[in-house]
Amino acid sequence: MPETVSPLGLLLDVDGPIASPDTRTIATPSIITDLITLAGANVPIGFITGRSAQFISEQVVAPLVAAGLPREMRMYGVCEKGAVWFPITQTGMGEVVVDASVALPDPVVSRIRELVAADYADTMFFDETKLAMVSVEQRTDVDRAAYHAAQASFEDAAYTIMIDHGLGVRFGDRVSPDAEGTVPFRIDTTIISTDIESVDLDKDHAAKRALAFFAEGGPLPRLWRSVGDSRSDYLMADHLHAAGYEVAHVDVRPADGILERPYPVIVEGDLIHDEAGAAFLGYWVQKLGLGAAAPA
Known part of the structure; x- marks a missing residue:
């Protein structure tokens, strides 16, 4: 793993910002390519979701592996809001652990x-x-x-x-x-x-587990973004903020109500769901100088 500290860390809900809530698949191809590009730049990427490990394996990990994940990266899945977790590598999902x-x-x-x-x-x-x-x-x-x-x-x-x-x-x-x-x-x-x-399961609990895993692979970035479409997704950023990180939360369904928080809350203009997620990822690929991307 590279010794340099990544300029960014990502905690991503899956339904909404990554997978379409209508098709339940990653329907925007740039999401796959941008996730791979960011992972290759040593950006820790955590999928923090209520979805099952099987769903993430089939709808997220499989297309990422097929498109060519980098050999060295930090990518992790925490499913069922913290009840199930596993590493993600170039070849796919690692051991799945369940908190019975x-x-x-x-x-x-x-x-x-x-x-x-x-x-x-x-x-x-x-x-x-x-x-x-x-x-x-x-x-x-x-x-x-x-x-x-x-x-x-x-x-x-x-x-x-x-x-x-x-x-x-x-x-x-x-x-x-x-x-x-x-x-x-x-x-x-x-x-x-x-x-x-x-009641012990929620996105802050899951975020804590993901950060602990990332810390095993090297220094953690100070700057983080969490992305989600539900009010409970703000808990990812709540945890990061309480832990002392510089964080903003990206709300891809702000019509449900933007919550008051002590950190910035970002919306992607009029875009919602996976279109907003794609714009967000493309913005960071461009901002970090990792490749051409459409502006968010």
């Missing part, structure tokens, strides 16, 4: 799977690739408005299932503690999915 302590009980997982199959299969599917959390996702052939109507009903039913199994759970403004008075799980709504997860 944050997983939902098997009977609850089974009951939610059955609920989806029986009542909601026309609008959503149970993500069988998740290893610790539970995710139920919009079908790509279903209209977003129709999915959101069904999603609200599904989440109410899932909340009831968790209570019936004695689990402490938070869902929006509703809180139901377990018999010991604790609330170890939450139901989290996104525009294309519902995640049911441990």
